[in-house]
Amino acid sequence: MSVNLRKLEYSPTVNPLIEPQAIKVQRRYVRTRSSHDLLDPKTGEISGVATIHIVEERDDAEFVKVFADGVKAAFGLTLTGSRVFQAVLDVYQNTAMRGGYAESVELFWFDGKLDGRALDMSEKTFQRGLKELLEKGFLYPRAPSSYWVNPALFFKGDRVAFVKEYVRRRSDDDREQREAVQVDHEEA
Template sequence: MSLKTSINLRKLEYSPTINPLVEPQQVTTKRRYVRSGRSEELINTATGEVVGVAAIHQIEEKDDAEFVKVFAAGAAAAYELGKTAHRVFQVILEEYQRTPMSKGYADHVNLFWFGNGIEGRDVGMSEKTFQRGLKELLEKKFLSPKGPTAFWTNPALFFKGDRVLFIKEYRRRVTSVEQQNRDELEKHRLSEVTQ
């Protein structure tokens, strides 16, 4: 259903026995495509329990420059990068996009600094600032040294695809009583399995 659909509250189609919203829904807004539904595909690996999850999935199109910025911002937020590391990550992503692919992917990026930036291109920061951000990216496993000016890239964080999916899951905090009950159930389940 789009936002432009006019709903007449006096002429609603009722569904007294079946909830039509149980099935996944989708809505197109001005700039996004939004889907919602329940997913029961997540499995707790410790218990084997299938966990149902309510999901809201948005799809938004971006041009190349916006895509790199959104991706960098999402990864920076997820990994809690500092402001400098976030800026450096965006510079490195832009350089990675220029890196030629071999066998369908690029597994490293060259970061040769001279003049005012990478390969002489001004990146809007000093070499010291760049190095400070680079250190944080190395600490948080975005990159790994390959050589003096070459770095292996984490394939989950560097890619040349045309889509990215950020998943942020919220869980209710478990009280200590609930955790004790879960622990006891798990102990009981394990003892039954070993017998």
């Protein structure tokens, strides 16, 4: 769509941008929305939120990589933890589903390979990454070499949304006032 500045349609009484918008930008959609309906359950304060939602299409390989990179960033995985997560995610993708997801994975390390696939890492390095995934709640031991998976972090769906919320830092006076309101709510 090309805008002609000499032939603009004006809206002198109503701002049409108040309504949610969806704009196609190359291989993605960008949606915007503004609201005042986010309630802080601790203080009862209602906050205004501006939302910019970007939807991008990716092929299968790109999708799995974007998903793994997003999880890595969200959970602060080390390089080793991230590499092992990617390897376990690959095993998970080939695991049969029950009830909409695969509830566990079998991780067989043999002859320097995970389930027959070379990872270019030692068994000790794999174990360090596996330990990190266990500590951060990605996996839980089910039996030797079998692990329950966290279904929020391992899935075979076709969509993922990473939500990052930015909150404006408040002054010390605002913080003290919010804490006083919180105490009042707890006492009531």
